[in-house]
Amino acid sequence: MDLYAFPPIAAVLDGAYALLMGLSDLLQPLAGASSAAFAIVLVTLAVRAALIPVGIAQAKAERTRARLAPRLAELQRTHQDNPERLQREMMALYAEEGTTPFAGCLPMLVQIPVVSVIYALFILPVIAGHPNELLTHTLFGVPLGSSLAGSIAAGTVTPATIAVFGAVVLLIALVGEVTRRAFRPVAAAGAASAPTGSGTADVAGTTGSPAQVPGIAGMQHVLGLLQFVTAVVAMFVPLAAGIYLLVTVAWTLGQRLVLRRRYPAAPSTMPPALPA
Template sequence: MPSFLEAPVAGAYHLLTSLVTTLQPLTGAYAAVIAIVLCTVVVRLCLVPLSVRAQRGLKARAAMMPQLKQLTERHRGNPERLQREVAKLQSESGTSLFAGFLPTLAQLPFFWLMYTLFSRAVVAGESNHLISGSLLGAPLGTHWPIFSGTPAFLVLAVLLAVVAWFSARLARRQLDETATPLTRRMAQFLPYGTLLSAAFLPLAAGLYLLTTTAWTVAERTILQR
């Protein structure tokens, strides 16, 4: 890993281990699990302004879809003109077609840190104590044993599937009549990508995915209302 990336990893490690040490007298063996959930919640709280902006962007994008369709048909043979007209429409509406991705993009550094912290035996020049934490008997640094009946992984898989189902329902509600069949299929199946991702990630990263996707479903439900 490049040296300039070691500093944030070491800082995150010391912060998380301090939190685990603080929680240990109250939560025992689940101190690391609670620390991951708490850190994820803090990150999502910090991203609430971006989520609000993203929700407004989704609504504005839905309102722009008929005009975008007209522009696409009108300038189908002139991609450069189409790009200018779409940019002009976005500028006039004060939104972007990619506004809905802001919260996801902002979470990527935190997800990378979480994956790194629970994938290395040595962090900041010392033995990684975080990977000794466990959930229902499964170490947080272990990867999903796909053909195993380990309770922690089975519970995580079921909960991720439930959250993905609710997320898919919310995504379908946001689609309007201009959505293509491909877009509708993607909205239906894309949320289940978290379940597939968890199969190749440490248990700690899967726990992060569960917490953040559950937060997203609750947040979108509130913002839509």
Template sequence: MSAFTALSASPFSSLFSSLGSLLLWAGEKLAPLFGASGTAVAVVLLTLLVRLALHPLARSAARGDRARAALAPRVAELRRKHSRDPERMMRAVRELHAKAGVSQFAGIGPVLAQAPVLFAMFHLFSTGSGGAELLDRTLLGTRLGGRWADALGHGGPFGAQGLVYAGLFVLVAAVATWTYRTARAAAKAGAAGGDSAGDPALPGMAGFAKVAPLLSFGMLVTVALVPLAAGLYLVTSSTWTAAERALLRGLRTPGPKAPAAGRGRRHGSAT
């Protein structure tokens, strides 16, 4: 018995069936506006609702990023102070972040929280647990349960179905390019602020930080391999992420309080 078959026979099968019924119902309601593509639009709207529900987590992650950036000079100072004792340096950085209330994993929250929805979308349109009718719903004539290879078999890359995927690939490439350039600019800004080696409190983060901006281009391969409905979810979610980051870039966090010693010196000078 395959993993998907076992999952379909589990209590989760009712949840998948309910989600499939919801998408079919929403597709019928949207049909007067979008015709046969109503269910595809329902997938996009579901994605937007999930991301809207996760927006508070994204705001928290943005505040954490800005707080870490504000602590960068102090982290660089600890790095210089404990350059010969990496273990002590990591412990000191963790203590600094803990005192400032900064979580190292805040940015992972939105990704992990939407993973079940993405898996459900992949499962629905891969196994047909939501019904064959759901698999046969289309986006501009391209089956939501189909893949890029299927589209290539119906007219090639420039056929009607191939052009649907071409549009998705262009959008993914545009978002990935923006993400890459933004990450590179942030890395340069961090280097100028004295935090060019990544977070020393998390071993391996320096190397990962250099590779991470390129990972967004990997979605091109993912969209080509997964069912079209799951690809729609990924493309919509990644576009939301890019727009959300652009909007939250100006999010302000309270600056660090002035040290007591500094205030004492000011009072002393006044007297």
């Protein structure tokens, strides 16, 4: 069964196709052959603007988790020999405060359907029974429906392909690294620093900074890793989807920098500065 032929999915794809083609036609006088690529940028910006309330909720959740870090560390000390009890107590504490250790994943999860639609629009030769003209559009001569991995496998890779995909992948990785460094977990307010080289901080009389508290540590590690997984994914998806990923990670970094000022995770502690 062709999933893309399922009527509700076909209708969504046809609507998205009409939107992108309409935007592309409007941008044609300014962007020429790259009009569809610029249309994808505009769609990405519109999607991210619509998700600003979700970003604000995420920033508030991060601040709440930082505030809870000493209590989480105390739970870890008290129930370190009973992992099941520890998880129950942690989840109860999160529920009491109206947050979750997984709140940071929400914006990413919400965007999965959008990325899936853009992916489908640039791999299908036919959309809802009519030819897919989006496949004729390019960015600097590279088809928006091509992928770096696919081009290498087919032996059709060109210098332009390497240059365009290389720029997209490297920029995604660069944004990911800046994000990782700018949003390292910081010690909770009032936490005393541990001796140099210990890698831990004393919080409420126990060992473990917010970065080492169960849930926070794992989530921070996963979110940091995902920044670089996105760069790898961009090598295998159509260029159009890679453009979406690049714009969305750049937006995410800018939005988090703005919201961190408005909703600091640790009010009495300055975030670590980027190395010169």
